[in-house]
Amino acid sequence: MNERSESAHLAHAAARTAQRPSFLAQVFARYLAIEEIDEGALAELLGCSASDYRRLALCRMPATDLAFAERIKQIAAFSGASADVLAQVIRRVHAVESLKAAASNTGATLLAAREREELDDGSE
Numbered sequence: 001m002n003e004r005s006e007s008a009h010l011a012h013a014a015a016r017t018a019q020r021p022s023f024l025a026q027v028f029a030r031y032l033a034i035e036e037i038d039e040g041a042l043a044e045l046l047g048c049s050a051s052d053y054r055r056l057a058l059c060r061m062p063a064t065d066l067a068f069a070e071r072i073k074q075i076a077a078f079s080g081a082s083a084d085v086l087a088q089v090i091r092r093v094h095a096v097e098s099l100k101a102a103a104s105n106t107g108a109t110l111l112a113a114r115e116r117e118e119l120d121d122g123s124e
Contacts, residue, residue, distance in 0.1 A: 024075075025057035030093045046081040046089070055079050056086075064094070 028042060037045075043053035056079035062071035069087070076083035 024059050027093050031089050034096050046085050048079050048081040052079045
């Protein structure tokens with residue numbers, strides 16, 4: 001397989017795994033949307049080539065447990081990426097998603113309270 005063909009296969013595989021939460025490709029897709037940047041900019045931020053970025057995207061998402069830091073170092077070493085930046089990207093995506101979920105839950109709670117208040121007042 002030549003380099004161009006391998007790159008095309010990696011790009012295709014990374015695009016497919018972007019729909020699966022167990023792969024870094026999905027975290028990267030969300031990060032790109034949050035920061036409004038492209039894959040090239042993220043690869044540069046991570047300190048790896050476009051080809052290595054695609055390989056990195058195909059890695060499984062590390063569990064956020066006590067072994068998280070060690071697993072990040074292993075993944076970064078495999079792809080030539082910065083372990084610190086990779087961890088920051090993952091944490092940023094998780095933080096934004098947590099804030100969105102909290103805001104969504106707060107909105108539903110406020111709506112339910114408002115509806116309850118209207119019922120108590122007898123107005124609709």
